[in-house]
Amino acid sequence: MNVCQRLSEIATEKRDKPAIYYDGDMISYIQLEDAVTRFASGLQESGIKKGDHVALLLGNSPSFVISLYGALKAGATTVPINPNYTANEISYMLNKGDIKAVITLDLLVPMLERMHGDLPKLETVIVCETPPSDKKQQLDVSQYSIYSLMKPFSKMLSSDYQSFLAPEMSEEDTAIILYTSGTTGKPKGAMLSHKNLFSNASDVASYLKMNESDKIITTLPMFHVFCLTVSLNAPLMSGAVLLILPKFSPAGVFKIAKEYEATIFAGVPTMYNFLLQYESGNPADLNSLRLCISGGASMPVALLKGFEQKFKVVVSEGYGLSEASPVTCFNPLDRSRKPGSIGTNILNVENKIVNELGEELPSGHVGELIVKGPNVMKGYYKMPEETAHTIRNGWLYTGDLARKDEEGYFYIVDPKKDMILVGGYNVYPREVEEVLYDHEDVVEAVVIGIPDPNNGESVKCFVVVKNPDLTEETLLAYCKEHLAKYKLPSSIEFLEELPKNATGKILRRALRNQFVQNQ
Known part of the structure; x- marks a missing residue:
């Protein structure tokens, strides 16, 4: 059994029972199942085969649900990605994820156009129209090189699903790849099976x-x-x-x-x-x-x-x-x-x-x-060493310190040793530090999490720079170009040097303790 098969069962049993309410509209279970099958058929007609990777660059909407289940029903591996990520972050995941098709909002098409040359496997771009009230301007994409790959989401739902033949699926087939930030600073794709x-x-x-x-x-x-x-x-x-x-x-x-x-x-x-x-x-x-x-x-x-x-x-x-x-x-x-x-x-x-x-x-x-x-992932996509380190003898090592009581x-x-939780999202210091290190005037950088009344924690940076005229405002503006909003530093402090141990390792905990003492 997989989620698509279960949805079909529910649709057969419940038919006209509401499945979704969105923006005043209702979609019944049978309507949802119909849309999912049509979309799966449309993907097949577009050349998507079992095992192909399909990225979802969508916000919360019925389109996301239909795209997710439709791609799974067609046998594809879906890769949901935060549409608010920066172009660099999205490009990395699309490239490393071997994406063949992208389902996205029309507002993101210009960004995909800019990265098109770096996505050799991309063959199809399915475009969902943004509601007119959310659009700042009309987009003319007919001149884009990516235009020949584009198909309207609405057209996918008009596919003749009578000829659709679902591929034979195994519960061990990869259903989803979820990119999660790693301690190395680069996202890792967790492969989740249908099971x-x-x-x-x-x-x-x-x-x-x-x-x-x-x-x-x-x-x-x-x-x-x-x-x-x-x-x-x-x-x-x-x-x-x-x-x-x-x-x-x-x-x-x-x-x-x-x-x-x-x-x-x-x-x-x-x-x-x-x-x-x-x-x-x-x-x-x-x-x-x-x-x-x-x-x-x-x-x-x-x-x-x-x-x-x-x-x-x-x-x-x-x-x-x-x-x-x-x-x-x-x-x-x-x-x-x-x-x-x-x-x-x-x-x-x-x-x-x-x-x-x-x-x-x-x-x-x-x-x-x-x-x-049965919920533990298959491993990280194309990362055998990281997989072997994380899954040992069938056990998933979370990296979190915990205890259990008598009951x-x-x-x-x-939390994970250095992870920062901003509004429920994971931010790994190394990811932010690498952005800072890429700045030509930054010599050293270290990042810690500090308490935040609204988001639980926020990102604080300590840097050593070679340009005395470099300001916090300039460095923050630089970070905005390379990091998603929730990963941005709340403050950057300039130091003459960072504390280190005898081997030269930066003592992150010392900076954290110093911050607490100064509060």
């Missing part, structure tokens, strides 16, 4: 007791694995309804929750903070919620308790990572929820705390969290 996707979606749905009566506010970005499983696949596998918001806003969440009587909300702690602080938010608008889900970063206990007290709804924290499709833990719904904990093992997944030798540690001891189950509840002690 990985379906098992985690099914197990999450079962664990959270999702059913056809549920209506899930889908405002987390669909290209992110948290949304992909918890707010998209799991609900659709349960016959539930997606209440899609193109982007998060407190006003939008309160409005859609009240209008459709939403039952589940999933978000990162930053979103809960904004909802709690939103002065116009009426708690009565969220009365229909039976469950709130938090992930992506640890939620401060004060925030969790404040939110639950104001809105009278339980917030269940969980844990996951792209390499595990992503969920491994959730606070259970049938017994005590422990604030500050990421919960217990979900169905069919085992978490364990080990020492440096891989030996399991007793309760209360801090060690590395490792994971085993089997897990607690994250520290």
